[in-house]
Amino acid sequence: MKNYRIINLLLLLLFSFQLFGDDVLQAQSYTLRGRVLASDTRDPLSNASVTVGSLNISSVTNQDGYFTLRVPASAKNSRLIIRYLGYENLEVPVVTLIDKPNNHIMLIPSFIELGPLEVVSGDGSELIREALSRIPQNYSTDPNMMVAFYRESIKKNANYISLVETVLDVYKSSYRSYESDQAKIYIGRKATDISPRDTVLLKFQGGISTALMLDVAKNPEIVFGEKGDEYIFTIERMISINNKPHYEINFLPKNGIKDILFRGKVYLDVESLAIVRIEFNMNVEGRKDASNIFIRRKPSKMKVDVEEARYIADFIENNGKWFFNYSSTEVRFRVRWTNRFFGLFATNYTIGSEMAITDRYQESVNKFPRDERIRSTDVIAEKVEHFQDPEFWGEYNVIEPDIEINNAIKRLSGRLMRRGE
Template identity: 35%
Template sequence: MKNKFLILFTACCLIFICNTSSIYAQADTSFKELKGKIIDSNTNEPLIFADLVINNTNISTISNSDGDFILKVPESFLDGHLTISRLGYHKKELKISTIGNNEKIDMEPTPTQLDVIQITLPKDAKSLFLAALKNKSTLYNNSNTEMTAFYRETIKKRRKNASLSEAVVQIQKQPYNSFKKDGINLIKARKNTNYSRLDTIALKLQGGPFGNLYTDIMKYPEFIFTDEDIELYDFSFAPSTQIDENLVYVVNFKQKPHVITPLYYGKLYIDAKNLALTSAVYSLNVENKTLSSQMFVRKKPRKVDVYPTEANYRVNYRTQNGKWHYAYSNILLTFKVNWKGKLFNSVYTLNSEMAITDWKISDSKFAKNVKSNRLHPTTILIDQVSGFSDPQFWGEYNIIEPEKSIESAIKKIQRQLKRS
């Protein structure tokens, strides 16, 4: 498959020893930490994937699956403003000094039924998407860009966390009009793996942060829509929506009925004004267990069958100074593991997410990565890092607030460290 980098996954019958040595970093107190929850103003339901950006900066974060967020604001911007935006909601701007701790911030939905006068749909959904791809050289950032990103990777056996890895990485983001691949350097990382929950099989996600980076459809369209594969899809329009008061076309895509090879299906969100892809939510068709398993499973015991039951992807883009760039992505993979001769099977969920928390334009060409910190597309993150550290580990780096189940796992690990 041409999208091999997007879904590299390894399952192997090896037990790995977890080294719990700690890495320490000096705490930096030259910032204010904001914590809160983004909710719907009508239903009070949490809003996931809301963008939070400090005005006139590239410092940002995103709300998690519980609607919670955490944002570290440098002292020099405490008198500034915070802008919050989300697909389908009116943009909100708040003065940072007025935001309290653990504050609930409500957002007002945009009308679900848009005025038909303002909607002039292109005749062909496929042509609209192709036009968006063609426009990437003018609409997306074409400068060398150094991005700071937070990456989290979890493996769960049913509902219990079995492995948790987190990292701050530096991305050497190549211009969108260039065919050069992006590079990644590891800045800080920590992990904990409980192999007793993994029984006799250890699951590892190959690719680490690269897997999330390759969901950037505008930079890497060949991993989903090659010139050959795009003819195997049906495209159609779904009801339009809004983001930041701008009209957004919604394009559905799915593989044609006669196609046997597992392809993708989902939604593409395209700005109606400039035809920029603002986000995409899609899944792999895993109905064919044999073929979809071959796409993911690199190595496994002979007496076990491993196949995916779901493979979901999301990528969000953000605009700054008139140019769009990669901002966030999420990958959720669920697998069933059946041992021959055993009555019950095991279900494992692998989730990885990466958010750009800061970035700057690099005027010169990227220097070669420092070998000791360089990550490769074949990297397995939990083999690269040593263990969970003290509570001040991240210093001033912005992270994604962990969901409640992951937060509980982190607290439990910290209690174990204190007792030891």
């Protein structure tokens, strides 16, 4: 079976208690808040890109369309650029958002007018092959440093039992290099909510490494293999992203392939053929062997079925080059014990992660010492214990928690003890 290198999960005993530190804002900065909505439907737009035009500072909206962005005082006269797939970009003066927490920002749908001879349907295989061949010229040839916000969570049925948030330093290697990207934890916090009746808990292994590897421009073989020969690619339509036309190309495995592959959509910039976004699912539904991809260890009497595995990766353009900007993972499992109640009762688990690049810079581009790097075998919920701080985020940007996660944080933090007290 193909080596996907996507996610490793460990099923082990774990009882751990920590408390979130308090958020403290440092001086000489502004906190901008808002909610991004579609003007035609009034629906919230999740994962919309929010960027300070004159800087490399950015974030994304949460599932409810909310964002919080901290910017230096020097950015007061800059503009915030809001981007979302299928909608026109909107520029908002930073000064209009300062000290105004209830901003509703409406994005207008963008329609692309096509000439009478333009064809935007049919086989997309050649476009994908060309896009893969252009990666060295469309993406940065020089390594750079990034600051990233990373969040991972585990839900048991409808309740969160683990939340981890970190600020990361990331060494992003050249897209012409076979070097792997590197990350190290700068600061972090976690909360757990484990019942004494819980005898087994999912441990999320390698989440940060997975989030970085979802950069499909850097690691196209993870999804497409060597040349994409195992897939059917179909051009579905033209769509506006960043006020520019893009191909929306669907892909799914060819008939007769027995391996567990993927299906989804990839978006290509029409002019450069850069990959600017990909949304895809692993074809795990109904596959009894899918759990072997995700589960590293489990009790022999435990039966695990993978019900869904979906992923997103997003890129942003700056001065003619494209950069990794955001990724997310969500995998759902159904777990039952074959030696209990005839195996009739099951527990559902959902693991999720998000990584958003909040800053990028070219100064002091250095790899990290080996003992500081995050490894693919690391369980971040355990590693983060050594990086907690009562002042925590300071001026670092995060993804605003959605309502459900925010309620879970409040519930968890009320049951936990501050580290060191």
